[in-house]
Amino acid sequence: MAARTGNLSLLHARSSVLGARPDDILLRNTARGHDIRVHWIEQQYLIRHINPADVIFPAPVETDSPGSVNPTRPPPPAIDPQVGRPSYAGSYPPWTYFTSAPILVLPLAWLYPVYAALMVLSQAVICRSAWLHFRRWGWPAPIWLRRQPQPYRQRPQLSLSGSTPFRLLPSSSSCFADYAVMLRSARVSRMGGARQTHPCRAVRFSPPQALAPADTRVGQRIQPPGLLAVSSWLRQSPIALMQQFLQFGTRSSISGTARFSI
């Protein structure tokens, strides 16, 4: 439900909000926050019962001779100095003048902060709904933490097959990926295992198990900052942690990819 609310909010925020860059909204740079201003101008003319197309296209129509003025046609409405001249880039879909009306009736000075607040609110609702939905897997669920399909009534098995993303990532980034796996696993182990009902979370494993990476070569790339971060997270000695890690990592190597029955 929250996600659907976010969906509607995002739809309502729509083009003008997301089309503007953050600095457009924050600095009120109307030259680049073009979409909001054009839409607002057209809405203001509609509120005054004026078709904005008549303002920017005052050319005569349906005359016998090209270029002559149709005397039966009323003169084009003047440009409202308080609103400005409509843009040729306007002419939004008809329904948007109804769906956006609650926002576009605001003064132009209010429009940008209101849109910015609406954008932030929409994104927050979407993020929260996504978190509520995905927390059963342990948010953020790393894609290299794969849950292996298990036969019925068997313990779930969690495979840290990190070698694939490690191969894809450059070596400098691999350390950060390793630390992400380690920190996330350490966090799960500190929580004592199962907290959620999803079988993926119905796991218990000790810190040495959690810290063992998928690829034993990762152990060669462990840097002191990451080790200190994990040790401080677990409140353990970095040296003892390293010993546990190397011991378990060496023992669990299965053709380059470690699998843990958790």
Add this chain to the structure above:
Amino acid sequence: MSRLGLPVGATSIATALGVSSAAILALWRLPRRIGLAHMAVCAVAARFWSYHQHYDDAILVFLLLAAYETFLVRPSRGRLITGAAVALTLMVPARVSQFVAWQIAQQLTWIVAVSVIWKAARDLHPAAERAAG
């Protein structure tokens, strides 16, 4: 499609009718319990049918979330590639989306992704459960 030389009016009507019909049919065949798969179908249909620019692609965040969920529920290489492709189409700089070739690639990716998500959602729920709602 209009940039490829097809008539604008006929293309718009055909797209609106075709996408709306396909979306209605897809939603009808999905389990009745509203989930991310429903939102993904609606997001893709809205992106194809209604007025949009590249900044409207934000609506496809629900397609991305559904692809992510599909992979988490039953991981496979194909689903991983699908999710990564959707993420790529949504994360490239907006200027890239001005190219027609990229737009075609984007739309094909979204169609394939929503098909994968739709099939995964149906596979997760047996026919009896779908009938019971």
